Amino acid sequence: MKQKSLEKIRHSLAHVLALAVKNLYPKAKFGVGPIIENGFYYDIDLGKSLSIESLPKIETEMKKIIKQGLLFKKKELTLKEAKKLFKDLGQSYKVELLKDLEKYGTTDQNEILNIKSKSVKERKKIVIPKTVSVYQTGDFIDLCRGPHIKNTKELPLSFKLIKISGAYWRGKETNSMLQRITGIAFLKEVELKEYLNQIEEAEKRDHRKLGKELELFSFHDEGVGFPFFHPKGMILRNILEDYWKKEHQKSGYQEVKTPILLNKSLWLRSGHWDHYKENMYFTKIDNEDYAIKPMNCPGGMLIYKSSLHSYRDLPLKVGELGLVHRHELSGVLQGLFRVRCFTQDDAHIYMTPEQVKDEIKKVIDLTDKIYKKFGFSYHVELSTKPENSMGSDQIWQKATKSLKEALKEKKIDFIVNKGQGAFYGPKIDFHLKDCLGRTWQCGTIQLDFIMPEKFDLFYIDKQGKRKRPVMLHRTILGSIERFIGILIENYGGEFPLWLAPVQVAVIPIKEKNVSFAKKVFESVQEKDLRAELWSGEDTLSKKIKKAEEQKIPFVLVIGDKEEKSKKVAVRKRKKGDLGAMTITKFCDILLKEIKKQ
RNA sequence: GCCAAAGUAGUUCAGUGGUAGAACAUCCCCUUGGUAAGGGGAAGGUCGAGGGUUCAAUUCCCUCCUUUGGCUCCA
Numbered sequence: 265m266k267q268k269s270l271e272k273i274r275h276s277l278a279h280v281l282a283l284a285v286k287n288l289y290p291k292a293k294f295g296v297g298p299i300i301e302n303g304f305y306y307d308i309d310l311g312k313s314l315s316i317e318s319l320p321k322i323e324t325e326m327k328k329i330i331k332q333g334l335l336f337k338k339k340e341l342t343l344k345e346a347k348k349l350f351k352d353l354g355q356s357y358k359v360e361l362l363k364d365l366e367k368y369g370t371t372d373q374n375e376i377l378n379i380k381s382k383s384v385k386e387r388k389k390i391v392i393p394k395t396v397s398v399y400q401t402g403d404f405i406d407l408c409r410g411p412h413i414k415n416t417k418e419l420p421l422s423f424k425l426i427k428i429s430g431a432y433w434r435g436k437e438t439n440s441m442l443q444r445i446t447g448i449a450f451l452k453e454v455e456l457k458e459y460l461n462q463i464e465e466a467e468k469r470d471h472r473k474l475g476k477e478l479e480l481f482s483f484h485d486e487g488v489g490f491p492f493f494h495p496k497g498m499i500l501r502n503i504l505e506d507y508w509k510k511e512h513q514k515s516g517y518q519e520v521k522t523p524i525l526l527n528k529s530l531w532l533r534s535g536h537w538d539h540y541k542e543n544m545y546f547t548k549i550d551n552e553d554y555a556i557k558p559m560n561c562p563g564g565m566l567i568y569k570s571s572l573h574s575y576r577d578l579p580l581k582v583g584e585l586g587l588v589h590r591h592e593l594s595g596v597l598q599g600l601f602r603v604r605c606f607t608q609d610d611a612h613i614y615m616t617p618e619q620v621k622d623e624i625k626k627v628i629d630l631t632d633k634i635y636k637k638f639g640f641s642y643h644v645e646l647s648t649k650p651e652n653s654m655g656s657d658q659i660w661q662k663a664t665k666s667l668k669e670a671l672k673e674k675k676i677d678f679i680v681n682k683g684q685g686a687f688y689g690p691k692i693d694f695h696l697k698d699c700l701g702r703t704w705q706c707g708t709i710q711l712d713f714i715m716p717e718k719f720d721l722f723y724i725d726k727q728g729k730r731k732r733p734v735m736l737h738r739t740i741l742g743s744i745e746r747f748i749g750i751l752i753e754n755y756g757g758e759f760p761l762w763l764a765p766v767q768v769a770v771i772p773i774k775e776k777n778v779s780f781a782k783k784v785f786e787s788v789q790e791k792d793l794r795a796e797l798w799s800g801e802d803t804l805s806k807k808i809k810k811a812e813e814q815k816i817p818f819v820l821v822i823g824d825k826e827e828k829s830k831k832v833a834v835r836k837r838k839k840g841d842l843g844a845m846t847i848t849k850f851c852d853i854l855l856k857e858i859k860k861q
Numbered sequence: 862g863c864c865a866a867a868g869u870a871g872u873u874c875a876g877u878g879g880u881a882g883a884a885c886a887u888c889c890c891c892u893u894g895g896u897a898a899g900g901g902g903a904a905g906g907u908c909g910a911g912g913g914u915u916c917a918a919u920u921c922c923c924u925c926c927u928u929u930g931g932c933u934c935c936a
Contacts (some may be wrong), residue, residue: 313864316930429931430864437933441864444931472929476872485909485927543935588936593862594927596934608936693936705936742936774893802898809897823895833895841896 271299274449276336276412277326277423278304281445283334283404284325285310294406295357295433295442302459303423303448307431309357314443319425322445329402330419336412337400346396346407357433358407366392373434374682422456423449471752472599478757478814480748480765481600489597489604491745496765499794500751501744503763505585508609508634508741515630517583517611522563524587528553533718534562535654539687543590560586560610561712561737565719568614573723578733579615579623585744586610600749601704607744613736614721620734624670624692624709631694631707631740638751643703644676645693647684654688655714663711664690686737688714694742696750704750706742711735758815758837761854762861768795768854769811773804773823781822784832784847788820791851812837818854 278297285292285308295307341349343366350358361371368376369390379387399408401416413419424447431444450456467473475481480497483490493501509519525547531537536544536558545556557563564582573580589605596602613623635642646667649660667690671678678692685691694707712735715721722730741747751763761767768788772781778799785797796816798807804821811819819835826832831844 315865427931428865431932432863435933437863441932443864446931483928488927590935593934595862595864595932598929602935606936708936739936746936771896773895776893801892803892803894804896805894806898807896812897819896821896825895835896 270449270451272411272413273419273451274299274304275410276416276419277447277449278306279336279399279401279404279406279408279412280326280329280416280419281306281322281425281447282308282406283329283402284322285445286404287325287329287402288322293355293357296361297406300446302450303426303446305444305446307433307442307444309433309440309442313430314428314445316428319428319445323425326423326425327421330416330421332402333415333417334402335415338410338412339398339400340395341398342395343393346398349398349405350407353405361407362396365396369393378682420449420451420453422451422453423447424456424460469753469756470599471601471749474752474757475600475749478752478765480752483599488594489592489602491600491603491605497748499765500748500759500763504741504744504748504751507637508585511630511634512581512583512611515581515626517581519583519585520564520567521584522557522560522567522586524557524589525549525554526557526563528555530562530566531555534565534715535687535718536562539652539654543592545589545591556589557586558588558590560584560588560608561612561715561735562719564610564612565715565721568612568721569719573614573733575616575723575725575731578723579613579619581611581613583609583611600745600752603743603745606746608739609741609744611738613738614716614723614733615736616723616731617734620666620711620736621670621673623736624667624711625674627709627736627738627740628670628674628676628692634740635694635696635707638754640696640750640754642694642696642706644671644678645681645684645695646671646678647681647686647691647693649690650683650685650687652687653685659713660690663713667692667709667711686710686712688712689737694740704742704746706747706750707740708738708742710737712737759817760861761817762858764815764817765794766796766814766816767793768818768820769807769814769816770795770797770820770822771804771807771811772797772799773821775799777822777824777827780827781820784820784822787847788851791855793851793854808835811835818850820850 278299281304282294282297285306289310291311293309295309297304297306343362347359347362350362364371364376368379369392370376379390396407397410399406399410399412425445426448427446429444429446430441433439433442448456448459450459475497478496479494480500481494482492484492512519528537536555540558544558547554547556564584567582568580585607587605587607592602592604597604613627615623648664649657653660671692689710689712691708691710693705695703696706697703716732716735721733721735723733725731751759759765770781770785770788772778781799782797785795788795808819815837817837821833821835823833826844829844831846832850833844834842834850836842
């Protein structure tokens with residue numbers, strides 16, 4: 265109930281926003297103004313772009329409108345009447361929406377795409393509405409399903425316009441760019457403040473900021489979008505990769521490594537040359553065209569082909585931590601979340617058609633297990649056949665069905681993304697949340713009946729005949745880089761002991777304590793714990809401050825007392841002094857904790 | 862790629878139409894310290910790059926590069 269009224273308020277605020285903009289810029293043409301998580305936005309064509317400075321002015325105008333107590337007046341019009349009304353008002357975007365409604369019975373782009381793919385007979389079944397509703401508030405009339413509040417006076421002032429940006433009309437790159445004004449709104453002022461605080465807190469966890477502070481990685485103008493991993497980032501990365509390798513070994517995977525640079529004929533054969541070219545990097549060697557791999561599969565298939573396979577060997581699971589390069593648009597790059605070269609924790613599973621569903625379920629299980637280790641929540645999406653694709657409809661349907669069935673049998677809810685699959689097959693994607701609530705695609709399971717065909721892969725069946733295997737591409741972490749970014753934000757840089765690049769800092773108090781501190785440091789290292797000896801001249805307090813800032817889990821303070829008693833004074837991150845104990849006991853506690861994690 | 866904002870020392874940031882400053886970090890000296898900054902000194906900047914306006918540009922204008930927030934795309 266509360267949610268309903270909040271949605272009504274946000275939606276009504278979108279209309280107030282539009283009216284405010286109309287008052288300030290009478291020539292404005294309006295796109296759409298839906299509600300979103302925590303607020304609303306309106307896409308508006310002003311014939312020019314706005315800067316962030318204009319937001320307070322619009323916000324003031326909105327508050328003025330709210331105080332005026334304007335009514336939301338609803339009217340039902342026939343499609344024809346509505347089209348005339350918006351045409352007379354000069355609102356061409358609304359007219360375009362009405363035309364879609366008239367033709368397809370919907371304005372949803374996905375739905376329209378779906379309808380377009382249907383047969384003439386099926387198209388006839390579409391229900392076209394006879395009338396549409398419009399809402400008028402002051403001078404602003406909008407094509408809108410509603411519902412709305414009755415009077416602008418009912419609206420709270422606990423809203424804020426927070427963003428202004430460009431947005432393509434109907435999300436299409438080839439359309440004109442409108443101005444998107446985004447606002448957040450809550451029922452109470454306290455809730456608004458709370459949300460703003462939350463954003464501020466989340467910004468402190470930004471992996472780009474922490475990555476610099478904790479000396480994990482960096483980016484340079486000399487290679488835009490290509491991350492540089494520093495020593496501590498490398499430790500984190502290696503731990504993650506070791507864990508990955510261990511889990512995959514346990515699940516029956518083998519590991520391979522394929523070259524980064526391969527020649528044109530391979531990419532022609534795989535279809536990447538025709539379907540993925542704009543994302544690839546190229547070079548010429550001895551006058552022959554080469555491409556840097558944007559995916560690992562073609563290389564993997566050459567390995568498969570290099571020997572004969574029996575049905576007894578299937579399913580064959582081959583993993584590769586493969587470095588791929590993709591020339592992404594400059595505007596989409598974002599720290600480690602979106603880069604131009606990254607390492608996929610890829611694997612290809614070759615199997616008989618009968619094994620497909622079972623193998624998909626096994627991959628889902630492994631994915632779930634690995635995400636749980638880090639305490640991540642995720643949601644699943646299923647993407648179907650895109651426009652630019654290879655293979656027959658029949659094959660696509662079959663592949664999509666197996667993915668759906670596996671998900672259903674695993675009782676996992678999923679969203680369907682029409683037309684978002686890879687060019688060679690449909691896919692399931694796993695999306696993890698970052699600290700700002702944005703979700704990132706990490707794991708993916710892609711079914712592929714096409715590559716085995718292209719590469720003429722086969723296995724020998726019971727009867728000694730050649731048979732075509734089905735292939736499955738999958739990642740769990742997605743990209744090591746992106747996953748590390750999410751890990752950093754998830755833990756706010758306070759890694760659990762097993763992941764912490766430095767687990768223990770050993771701090772001698774005086775110079776004469778250094779030699780004992782060194783012995784402590786060495787015995788901690790001997791237990792395979794990652795330690796650093798801080799024998800510099802700084803004061804104890806200063807070193808402790810630094811250890812806290814570096815978010816090091818444990819600090820060992822070594823002074824005269826410790827040297828005498830042969831014990832170490834233990835300090836835990838964020839907890840403070842834990843008192844003295846023997847080195848053996850300290851190491852045992854840590855090793856136990858690591859094992860538990 | 863598109864829309865908007867930003868770019869000053871290794872880092873975080875002040876500042877100005879008359880060629881720049883702080884804090885932290887670095888190096889040196891003093892201090893021998895008991896759980897989140899002991900004191901002093903030195904060094905460090907073609908003010909993102911190129912062009913234009915001007916007697917004079919880090920500051921104003923243009924182009925480009927990079928970063929940030931979105932759009933589109935994606936692991």
